[in-house]
Amino acid sequence: MTAPLLSVGNLTKRFGATTACSGISFDLWPGEVLGIVGESGSGKTTLLQCVAGLQSADEGSVAYHLDDGHRIELSTLSEPALRRMQRTEWAFIHQHPHLGLRMNVSAGANIGERLMANQWQHYGNIRSEAEKWLQAVEIDSSRIDDLPSTYSGGMQQRLQIARNLVSKPKLVFMDEPTGGLDVSVQARLLDLIRNLVRKFGLSVVIVTHDLAVARLLSSRLIVMRNGEIIEEGLTDQVLEDPQSAYSQLLVSSILQV
Amino acid sequence: MYVAVKGGEKAIDNAHRLLAETRRGDPEVPELSTEQIREQLTLAVDRVMTEGSLYDRSLASLAIKQARGDIIEAIFLVRACRTTLPRFGYSVPLDTGSMTITRRVSATYKDLPGGQVLGPTFDYTHRLLDHDLEHETEIEEAPVAEPVQGDMPHVLDLLCEEGLMEPPISPGDDPETEPGDITRDPLVFPVDRALRLQSLARGDEGYLLALGYSTQRGFGRNHPFAGEIRLGSVSVEFVPEELGFAIEIGEIDITECEMVTQFKGSKTTPPQFTRGYGLAFGSCERKAMSMAQVDRSLRAEELGEDRVAPAQDEEFVLSHCDNVQATGFVEHLKLPHYVDFQSELELVRRMRREQEETMRGAAE
Amino acid sequence: MSTEPASVPDPGYNFAYLNEQTKKMIRRALLKAIAIPGYQVPFASREMPMPYGWGTGGVQVTASILTPDDVLKVIDQGADDTTNAVSIRKFFRRTAGIATTSDTETATVIQTRHRIPEEPLSESQILVFQVPIPEPLRFLEPRETETRKMHAYEDYGLMHVKLYEDISQNGHIATTYAYPVRVEGRYVMDPSPTPKFDNPKMDNCEALQLFGAGREKRIYALPPYTRVVSLDFEDHPFEIQKWTEKCSLCGADDSFLDEVITDDKGGRMFVCSDTDFCSKRQIGRQEAAE
Numbered sequence: 077m078t079a080p081l082l083s084v085g086n087l088t089k090r091f092g093a094t095t096a097c098s099g100i101s102f103d104l105w106p107g108e109v110l111g112i113v114g115e116s117g118s119g120k121t122t123l124l125q126c127v128a129g130l131q132s133a134d135e136g137s138v139a140y141h142l143d144d145g146h147r148i149e150l151s152t153l154s155e156p157a158l159r160r161m162q163r164t165e166w167a168f169i170h171q172h173p174h175l176g177l178r179m180n181v182s183a184g185a186n187i188g189e190r191l192m193a194n195q196w197q198h199y200g201n202i203r204s205e206a207e208k209w210l211q212a213v214e215i216d217s218s219r220i221d222d223l224p225s226t227y228s229g230g231m232q233q234r235l236q237i238a239r240n241l242v243s244k245p246k247l248v249f250m251d252e253p254t255g256g257l258d259v260s261v262q263a264r265l266l267d268l269i270r271n272l273v274r275k276f277g278l279s280v281v282i283v284t285h286d287l288a289v290a291r292l293l294s295s296r297l298i299v300m301r302n303g304e305i306i307e308e309g310l311t312d313q314v315l316e317d318p319q320s321a322y323s324q325l326l327v328s329s330i331l332q333v
Numbered sequence: 334m335y336v337a338v339k340g341g342e343k344a345i346d347n348a349h350r351l352l353a354e355t356r357r358g359d360p361e362v363p364e365l366s367t368e369q370i371r372e373q374l375t376l377a378v379d380r381v382m383t384e385g386s387l388y389d390r391s392l393a394s395l396a397i398k399q400a401r402g403d404i405i406e407a408i409f410l411v412r413a414c415r416t417t418l419p420r421f422g423y424s425v426p427l428d429t430g431s432m433t434i435t436r437r438v439s440a441t442y443k444d445l446p447g448g449q450v451l452g453p454t455f456d457y458t459h460r461l462l463d464h465d466l467e468h469e470t471e472i473e474e475a476p477v478a479e480p481v482q483g484d485m486p487h488v489l490d491l492l493c494e495e496g497l498m499e500p501p502i503s504p505g506d507d508p509e510t511e512p513g514d515i516t517r518d519p520l521v522f523p524v525d526r527a528l529r530l531q532s533l534a535r536g537d538e539g540y541l542l543a544l545g546y547s548t549q550r551g552f553g554r555n556h557p558f559a560g561e562i563r564l565g566s567v568s569v570e571f572v573p574e575e576l577g578f579a580i581e582i583g584e585i586d587i588t589e590c591e592m593v594t595q596f597k598g599s600k601t602t603p604p605q606f607t608r609g610y611g612l613a614f615g616s617c618e619r620k621a622m623s624m625a626q627v628d629r630s631l632r633a634e635e636l637g638e639d640r641v642a643p644a645q646d647e648e649f650v651l652s653h654c655d656n657v658q659a660t661g662f663v664e665h666l667k668l669p670h671y672v673d674f675q676s677e678l679e680l681v682r683r684m685r686r687e688q689e690e691t692m693r694g695a696a697e
Numbered sequence: 698m699s700t701e702p703a704s705v706p707d708p709g710y711n712f713a714y715l716n717e718q719t720k721k722m723i724r725r726a727l728l729k730a731i732a733i734p735g736y737q738v739p740f741a742s743r744e745m746p747m748p749y750g751w752g753t754g755g756v757q758v759t760a761s762i763l764t765p766d767d768v769l770k771v772i773d774q775g776a777d778d779t780t781n782a783v784s785i786r787k788f789f790r791r792t793a794g795i796a797t798t799s800d801t802e803t804a805t806v807i808q809t810r811h812r813i814p815e816e817p818l819s820e821s822q823i824l825v826f827q828v829p830i831p832e833p834l835r836f837l838e839p840r841e842t843e844t845r846k847m848h849a850y851e852d853y854g855l856m857h858v859k860l861y862e863d864i865s866q867n868g869h870i871a872t873t874y875a876y877p878v879r880v881e882g883r884y885v886m887d888p889s890p891t892p893k894f895d896n897p898k899m900d901n902c903e904a905l906q907l908f909g910a911g912r913e914k915r916i917y918a919l920p921p922y923t924r925v926v927s928l929d930f931e932d933h934p935f936e937i938q939k940w941t942e943k944c945s946l947c948g949a950d951d952s953f954l955d956e957v958i959t960d961d962k963g964g965r966m967f968v969c970s971d972t973d974f975c976s977k978r979q980i981g982r983q984e985a986a987e
Contacts, residue, residue, distance in 0.1 A: 091637070092598075092637050093598070155846070155850070156849070156850035156852070159850060159852065160850075163854075178858070181858055181862050182862060182865055182866070184861070184865055185858050185861045185862045185865065188857075188858065188861050189854050189855070189858050190854070192854045192857035192858060192861065193852065193853070193854025193855075193857075194854075197857075197930055197931050198930060198931045198932050199861065199864055199930035199931075199932050199933050200932050202861065202930075203865070220865070221865050221866065341778045341779055341780040341782070341783040342778070342783045342787070344780065345780055345783060345784060345787075409744075409748070412744040413744050413745060413746040415744065416715075416743045416744045416745065416746075417710070417714075417716070419716070516741070517741050518741050519739035519740055519741050519742065519914040519915075520914070521739055521841075522841050522842050523842065648840055648841060648842065652841075657744065657748075657749060658749045658912050660748065660749075661748030661749030661750040661751060661753075661912060662749055662750035662829070662912055663750075664748060664750070665748065665749075665750030665751050665829070668751065668773070668781055668810075669773060669774050669779055669780075669781070670774075670811070670890075671774045671955050671970070672774045672775065672811045672812055672874070672890075672891075672892055672953065672955070672970055673811060673873070673874040673875075673890050673892065675892070675953075675954070675955055675956055675970075676873035676874045676892040676893070676894070676938060677873055677874075678956065679873070679938050679940075680871060680873050684867060684868075684871075687868060
């Protein structure tokens with residue numbers, strides 16, 4: 077049996093008197109898409125940021141398994157090593173594209189940044205790679221020199237995905253990637269994400285308050301409330317036969333299909 | 334035949350002569366003495382001493398005269414003079430609790446031990462131009478109250494005794510280590526509170542005023558109360574190495590302000606009041622108050638508050654608060670930049686040419 | 698060309714204005730800077746009697762390295778007689794009493810703003826640059842706390858983003874001065890606002906090059922014979938400015954030219970920005986003609 081790609085153990089994060097996440101543990105298997113659902117304030121975004129190394133946890137461990145069998149404990153990683161991992165092996169898709177994009181440089185430069193940080197030195201090659209990625213996320217490559225601020229919300233989100241996937245990461249963290257978009261735009265984006273996940277065999281941890289999104293993308297689901305996991309299991313199981321009262325409420329209130 | 338611009342040296346000499354003449358103004362009008370500045374423009378003198386970081390009324394008065402009343406230029410002169418002065422050491426921390434009070438007000442208590450002392454303040458004057466001052470005037474002697482006997486306790490210490498106010502040393506700072514010195518070591522961010530207070534103490538009054546004001550208007554909300562403002566003279570003590578004990582080396586006038594701000598507490602700390610601190614040489618009340626506000630707003634990170642406003646951004650506030658640095662860099666734009674501009678000219682011409690060619694190519 | 702011999706310094710000041718304690722502190726920073734080429738060393742910059750932004754960093758570096766036997770040359774925009782150069786030279790004549798010259802070859806210490814002399818420098822010379830903003834990443838990332846990390850981790854992707862953006866928007870790299878360089882394959886450095894025309898002169902230079910930023914309190918250095926490479930792309934290599942004109946005074950076609958407007962009808966001429974280089978060439982041409 078293969079090892080999990082990511083193992084989170086007993087992770088706790090506090091802000092002053094409030095505890096955002098308390099004793100969270102889960103594994104993510106290679107090629108798996110794990111959904112974390114819960115209402116706003118349930119601690120799911122904080123959890124994602126701690127796991128991705130964007131915030132430091134107060135307690136607990138986050139272990140990542142490299143291809144060569146080595147296991148890396150996040151808290152023992154030096155800052156440069158963590159940064160390198162965040163821009164090569166990993167990717168983070170923010171809910172708000174402006175957090176994940178450089179709004180003051182062109183789309184091409186946004187996609188090219190990770191390449192240049194990884195020693196690409198040929199302008200023409202960087203550019204053609206950027207064009208390829210624009211097409212992969214269904215953006216007309218003639219828009220390569222335009223600023224992201226001239227893009228629609230859905231296009232900005234797709235650009236953010238291209239900027240992140242260009243370095244061929246293994247593990248992608250997504251924080252409400254379809255939040256704030258119209259329903260029709262959401263559907264197209266979800267479809268795109270699903271195809272990219274399949275095409276590149278990505279492992280994904282996706283945080284969402286939208287159970288429809290979770291059902292479409294994830295194979296396994298964690299339900300959070302007040303900083304704790306209250307239920308977990310295969311997505312279909314959790315959605316069809318929720319065990320905890322809270323999950324039942326969540327499912328009945330949101331999933332009117 | 335063109336000859337490249339020469340004679341910079343002569344131009345500078347002549348400019349200096351013209352400057353001296355302009356400074357003097359109409360020779361029919363008696364020359365302003367530095368004693369007059371020292372005695373009659375005291376608030377300007379105090380500001381120059383504070384932001385010049387040099388307590389010397391005579392040098393500050395001279396600087397104001399030489400700078401033609403340009404306060405930032407005067408501060409600059411004092412700072413440059415300060416560089417050449419030898420350093421003997423550091424004084425013992427001032428004991429402001431034992432200062433001789435000229436003014437002391439608290440906005441948090443109606444009455445308190447030691448009482449409220451209004452002192453020489455513009456506060457309740459009507460701002461009507463007094464044309465009598467156009468001529469020499471006789472000044473009626475002001476009545477003098479009995480000097481307050483004994484120490485005058487700090488308002489914040491009273492709160493402290495009750496446990497409602499954080500202790501005077503903020504938790505991040507180690508009381509065992511000597512405070513740093515921004516005039517001896519470069520400022521490297523993040524800085525501790527001692528270095529922050531030093532930077533703010535020599536920071537520009539107008540800049541700190543605007544930042545303090547912005548926190549009151551909601552940019553980094555920290556509604557403060559003026560816990561206490563006191564003005565007076567305090568003795569300065571110094572421990573000479575050969576003696577090994579403190580001796581008094583003189584007295585200086587200072588303004589001290591302590592602001593009180595509520596803090597909702599954290600897991601480990603119960604709700605309590607927190608402080609912001611301001612200190613200036615002489616009578617610089619506006620400066621001391623603004624400084625205390627900005628000191629408190631810069632503690633946002635330490636106290637776990639959201640950092641959203643300019644006044645809460647340490648690197649922004651401290652990197653730009655020094656008016657001598659600011660004025661130098663803004664005014665350096667007057668220096669020749671021919672070479673860089675030539676490079677830009679060449680580039681813009683080339684780009685225009687290229688664009689023209691592309692457009693012509695497209696038209697054909 | 699003019700040279701003034703050494704004289705008696707103003708007794709009111711220590712040699713070269715700064716006290717010895719301060720000079721020691723600056724020399725320590727200089728040694729560290731030389732040991733780590735291109736790395737910005739924080740130093741406790743003093744308040745000088747000239748404004749910040751007017752060369753206080755360069756002046757402090759020069760003051761710390763001057764010896765009574767030195768011959769000082771000061772240039773601004775390549776010229777010895779621009780007002781700020783005159784003012785700084787005067788300052789050192791007064792406080793250090795050292796000999797000064799406009800002759801590049803004779804000078805042992807050359808303080809400069811915005812240019813490197815056209816004449817190649819030698820091992821016995823030190824070039825001191827006045828630097829306004831030492832941080833090459835500053836306009837991409839304003840935070841010191843962040844840029845320090847980027848240097849420490851060699852995280853320089855952002856620097857190339859800027860160059861990429863230049864090419865994508867303008868067809869070529871549109872940075873003409875303060876053009877970033879990589880020093881010995883490690884630190885990215887701002888060569889100060891010299892035109893990129895001068896960048897190649899920094900590479901493998903025989904002279905010691907010292908950079909002082911007074912307001913920003915940083916010192917950095919290039920030891921002699923250091924590899925200095927201007928950043929570029931393989932398919933958009935670094936290139937320097939070229940003029941179609943020649944210098945109207947000396948006929949040079951390989952020096953940096955200043956444009957001088959001669960009337961209000963579009964008349965202009967081009968002359969060498971390096972006045973010493975130009976006047977030497979003019980003398981040479983006259984002699985050849987005679």
